[in-house]
Amino acid sequence: xxxxxxxTYRIGPRLLFEAASAALPERARVGxxxxxxxxxxxxxxxxxxEIDAEGGSIQIPRQARLGRVEQEAPGGPGKLVDFVxxxxxxxxxxxxxxxxxxDPMRIAEIQTRLVDIDAHSAPARAAGILxxxxxxxxxxxxxxxxxxxxxxxxxxxxxxxFSAPDILLLDEPTNYLDLEGALWLVDYLQHYPxxxxxxxxxxxxxxxxxxxxxxxxxxxxxxxxxxxxxxxxQRREQQIVLQKQQKKQAEKRAHMQAFVDRFRASATKARxxxxxxxxxxxxxxxxxxxxxxxxxxxxxxxxxxxxxxxxQMERASAGYGDTTVLSQMSLSISxxxxxxxxxxxGNGKSTFAKLVAGRLDPLAGVVKRAxxxxxxxxxxHQIDDLDERGTPYSHVAELMPGEGESKIRGAxxxxxFPNVKADTRITQLSGGEKARLLMGLATFxxxxxxILDEPTNHLxxxxxxxxxxxxxxxxxxxxxxxxxxxxxxxCADRLWLVADGTxxxxxxxxxxxxxxxxxxxxxxxxxxxxxxxxxTPAPRMETPKPRRDAGMVRRQIQAAEDRMRKxxxxxxxxxxALADPAAYARDSGKAGQLAAQRAxxxxxxxxxxxxxxxxxxxxxxxx
Numbered sequence: 119x120x121x122x123x124x125x126t127y128r129i130g131p132r133l134l135f136e137a138a139s140a141a142l143p144e145r146a147r148v149g150x151x152x153x154x155x156x157x158x159x160x161x162x163x164x165x166x167x168e169i170d171a172e173g174g175s176i177q178i179p180r181q182a183r184l185g186r187v188e189q190e191a192p193g194g195p196g197k198l199v200d201f202v203x204x205x206x207x208x209x210x211x212x213x214x215x216x217x218x219x220x221d222p223m224r225i226a227e228i229q230t231r232l233v234d235i236d237a238h239s240a241p242a243r244a245a246g247i248l249x250x251x252x253x254x255x256x257x258x259x260x261x262x263x264x265x266x267x268x269x270x271x272x273x274x275x276x277x278x279x280f281s282a283p284d285i286l287l288l289d290e291p292t293n294y295l296d297l298e299g300a301l302w303l304v305d306y307l308q309h310y311p312x313x314x315x316x317x318x319x320x321x322x323x324x325x326x327x328x329x330x331x332x333x334x335x336x337x338x339x340x341x342x343x344x345x346x347x348x349x350x351x352q353r354r355e356q357q358i359v360l361q362k363q364q365k366k367q368a369e370k371r372a373h374m375q376a377f378v379d380r381f382r383a384s385a386t387k388a389r390x391x392x393x394x395x396x397x398x399x400x401x402x403x404x405x406x407x408x409x410x411x412x413x414x415x416x417x418x419x420x421x422x423x424x425x426x427x428x429x430q431m432e433r434a435s436a437g438y439g440d441t442t443v444l445s446q447m448s449l450s451i452s453x454x455x456x457x458x459x460x461x462x463x464g465n466g467k468s469t470f471a472k473l474v475a476g477r478l479d480p481l482a483g484v485v486k487r488a489x490x491x492x493x494x495x496x497x498x499h500q501i502d503d504l505d506e507r508g509t510p511y512s513h514v515a516e517l518m519p520g521e522g523e524s525k526i527r528g529a530x531x532x533x534x535f536p537n538v539k540a541d542t543r544i545t546q547l548s549g550g551e552k553a554r555l556l557m558g559l560a561t562f563x564x565x566x567x568x569i570l571d572e573p574t575n576h577l578x579x580x581x582x583x584x585x586x587x588x589x590x591x592x593x594x595x596x597x598x599x600x601x602x603x604x605x606x607x608x609c610a611d612r613l614w615l616v617a618d619g620t621x622x623x624x625x626x627x628x629x630x631x632x633x634x635x636x637x638x639x640x641x642x643x644x645x646x647x648x649x650x651x652x653x654t655p656a657p658r659m660e661t662p663k664p665r666r667d668a669g670m671v672r673r674q675i676q677a678a679e680d681r682m683r684k685x686x687x688x689x690x691x692x693x694x695a696l697a698d699p700a701a702y703a704r705d706s707g708k709a710g711q712l713a714a715q716r717a718x719x720x721x722x723x724x725x726x727x728x729x730x731x732x733x734x735x736x737x738x739x740x741x
Contacts, residue, residue: 125174136337152334185283191270205277226715250302415588418564434483458610494565533558549576685723
């Protein structure tokens, strides 16, 4: 159990934690929620020992291993799969020592421990995790330096998952994943057999994974049992109870104060009045739950609907230069469509969005757009293109040349930047505020089609709900690219799959797509967190394995054959040592030790043989 005891912490004048406490049960899956900037990442840093609390303490179970994705993306010439394998430090050290050890007893100890920690299946487990996060077999053997920062952060996540820590800390893990990776991660965490604490604004992840919610509010921590939906319901019920208590207390205060005001000067009632004054002073206020209002998003609807279809494609192809990314697309978009684009990153979703928006010309085929089609385009990377020296006011003013200040400020308020907020420097805006500004600028003129590419990355749960309302109130067409399943379920009425070099209709809903993604994944289930070497190895936690491709199984067969040869060679060396009488003369207990080591090696050989038989049967059964 992880104990947080009365911690206090400040950043400058801001008090993030004030005597905050919580006790997280062992093997709990905890969703950690709170407003942006409340201090969630700071608590992770305290748990990891990077910073110390001003007061109080955090107690972690002895010998518990902590896992957390580093802020910096990994890099270098090493292969992806090698980087992930290196995250298991004990395995890496044992494998290195196994290549140089000469003493038969030490070799037997090493091999026994490697069997206990299931080290020889590690490459397959690492490959399965990387595959689930979007890296095919070829990509897994490329250098880290060949990938962008977002993809390298996925590798860092894969390494932490592979190391199977006893306490897993994840800070917004879906921010650098596509929908497919997010669906796989949810499935992985649902079966993770140790403690998980995840900071996330993805409500579906919190509902599907969490069995507890840790809420940070006004410097205090409260642990609620259940998922996010349950937490929200319980908290609202508590709020109703507190409001009733506040009302009763206010009535009681008013009644007592009226008595004091009436009889304070009375000689006969002075003592009773004084008593009520003391009672009023001692009466503690009933604390209310304070919810900060979330500003709504507003997408102006087009002044006049265009006649459908607003976009028509006939055998269209799209790409860059001589490279074709998508081809044979015959699709149409109506003036009120709500389309969710599905497909892994790198399949061409952004290319398709640019083609629809008119930012790319087709390489072949025909793309017809309505004559007066106006497209509002939001892409997450555009945040970096905002003028850091500017303000929301200056950006809006560029869209309203010749207009007076009052009208410009009114427009700023409509997109979520009222009063002095409109004069805030871009560098001082949060990620969510920058995203809000960009969406406001993209939809400023009331376009007939809005394309939103990962709009929720920097939005908290309440802001995401406000975005859903805005999309559903908007009367034009919408194309959505998002890893937020709830956003797609709430807004999209058509799903198009970008895969295999084309775009086509996906026949099903998001539940069907989740099943499609998970059935296609080849990764094995979650690893069991590492234990210290037991006298008798504890049975490993097993869950049914998904279908695997034949190439992966054949590689595992080869690895099993290599282990069998190593164990057979080791048995011969131990037998030779047992047959040497001189060894017993130097150490009378050596015979018993060697016999015990021989039994361990024989057991390891038997396990390898059984694994080899199971794998060969799997290949034969698959034809």
